[in-house]
Structures are given as structure tokens and as C-alpha cells.
Amino acid sequence: MADTNGMKVAKDYFLEVPFKNQNGFYVKGAENLGWGMKKRLSNIFNSESGNTVMFAFDHGYFMGSVSGLERLDLIVPKVVNYVDALMATRGALRTCVLPDNKKATVLRVTSGSSVLDDDLSREVVAVDIDDSIRMNADCLAVQVFIGSEGQKESLDNLSKVVNKALKYDIPVMGVVAVGKNMERTSKYFKLATRMIAELGANIIKTYYCDELEEIVAACPVPIVIAGGKKLPENEALTLAYKSIKAGAKGVDMGRNIFQSNYPDIMARAVSLIVHKGYTDEEAYSFYLKETGE
Ligand code: R5P
Numbered sequence: 001m002a003d004t005n006g007m008k009v010a011k012d013y014f015l016e017v018p019f020k021n022q023n024g025f026y027v028k029g030a031e032n033l034g035w036g037m038k039k040r041l042s043n044i045f046n047s048e049s050g051n052t053v054m055f056a057f058d059h060g061y062f063m064g065s066v067s068g069l070e071r072l073d074l075i076v077p078k079v080v081n082y083v084d085a086l087m088a089t090r091g092a093l094r095t096c097v098l099p100d101n102k103k104a105t106v107l108r109v110t111s112g113s114s115v116l117d118d119d120l121s122r123e124v125v126a127v128d129i130d131d132s133i134r135m136n137a138d139c140l141a142v143q144v145f146i147g148s149e150g151q152k153e154s155l156d157n158l159s160k161v162v163n164k165a166l167k168y169d170i171p172v173m174g175v176v177a178v179g180k181n182m183e184r185t186s187k188y189f190k191l192a193t194r195m196i197a198e199l200g201a202n203i204i205k206t207y208y209c210d211e212l213e214e215i216v217a218a219c220p221v222p223i224v225i226a227g228g229k230k231l232p233e234n235e236a237l238t239l240a241y242k243s244i245k246a247g248a249k250g251v252d253m254g255r256n257i258f259q260s261n262y263p264d265i266m267a268r269a270v271s272l273i274v275h276k277g278y279t280d281e282e283a284y285s286f287y288l289k290e291t292g293e
Pocket of ligand 1: 056057058059087143175226227228229252253254255256
């Protein structure tokens, strides 16, 4: 392990230079992967925009029923047509998502704590590769707790899932966790996103922060931005817009869609930013027009 004393601070991100190893396939970092990987990644990332809108409704895996997700069987059909991928647990997918839907599935495969715990960071791999294949998952999501009590276990979970998933050409998404005692600084997100990519994840889900352009440049796989706590719709659209502008390849949005008064229209507005180049203001005008608010 390198001696970290006196390490120079990273500063040359060459923001104006596009990612080099991307001549034959449009998803960053996937050039050298197999056909199955590319097929699944292209189920998630739209080939025209290169981006994705993931709808996250996996919150129940540690929070139980949250506002807006009381009835998964009702909220999912409302939103499904306007997003590219569904991020959920196997329980939610099997019970509340019709198998004939054509959207990509991002299957959460780790769990191990609940809102009743002080420390949420101790997770295990809860869904094995056999069931992931049986469900035809397009991607496996692993929560990673860098700098917390459960760091070692979560990195072990990530490595184990990547090892198995590589065997079957299934992409893995590393989900950067933020907890009570964990930083939300660009320094922290730079560390976490790069570590997770180097450990083999094909997509990184993280949070919006300053210097996102540098985080994106230093990360050799696509970054998608979590929505986070519910914001007024115009602010959530600004978050999506700033994320795409900084080079994120999409959003993985939950509460800002399912807790909106108009989840379907909010999903459409987000999609206009992610896929059609709308500004946040244009997308909010669309939202206002469609809702009549
Ligand atoms: C959290 O661990 C879950 O992965 C959620 O899917 C994630 O936080 C995204 O949902 P939201 O946009 O509500 O933050």
C-alpha cells in the first residue's frame, strides 16, 4: 500500500478532454466489456441521449413504508412509462411490477439494517446471483459505506457481487451511502466514486455536490445522481439540470418523483432534461403547464 504521507493533491482533471477509451460503445468504461454487459447497459442508458432516468423505489428495504410508496402497486404503473429503469428490491419487483414491462431493472442486492439502528452501515449480500439471473436483472445495486463502521463489509459485498456478476455479464451499480456521521463534501464523493469504480462497479450512484465535473472526469464509469430528500419541484429539476450539465449520465430519483403531487408529470419533466436537453426552467414550465399549478 502506498505511503499516503506527503501525497500531492489531485488537480489535473483535463475537463475539456473527452474520455479516451470510448470509440465503439456509448456507455463510459464499457468499451472492453462483453456483449451481455453492453446489452444490459444499453437497456439502462438510452442510446440517443446516452443518459438514463432511473426511478428509485427501494426505500422500503430499510425504511418500510414511506410516504408516496405506501402502495407500490399503484405508484409504479403511474410512473413506469416515463423512466428508463426501475431500481427496487426483489420483493417489490416480484409483487408490484408486471413482468411484461420493458424497462430495465436495477435490483438492490444488499441489506442488513433498518431505520431502528444507529448505524446503518452493516450490510450483507442478500440476493444471490442465481435469483438475480432468474429475475433477469439488468444491474445489481450494492450500497457502499466508505469511511463508516461497515466500510470493510460493504467493500467486501461490492467485490463479491462484482466477481459473480462479471461471470454472467451483469453490470453492478455501486451506491455511495451518506449517513449521519458521513461527510457530504466533494472531497468525500471524489474518494468514494473513484474507489467504487476501481473495485469494478459499472455505474456509480452518488449525490450532487460542488466540483461534480471533476468527480465525473476522474470516474471511468457513468455517474448517476440521487434525488435525495423531497424538494419543491423547481428545485428538484434544477438539481437534475445541474447534474447533467456537470456530466452526470442521468439521475436515480425517488422521493422527488413519488412524493410529488404529480409523480408521472414530474418523471416526464425530469426526462426532458435528461434526454432532450431541456433547461430546468423549460422543464418546470412543462410541469406547470401539464399540472395546471
Ligand atoms: C437509498 O439508499 C436508496 O438507494 C434510494 O434509492 C436512494 O436514496 C434514491 O432515492 P431518493 O431520490 O429518494 O434519494
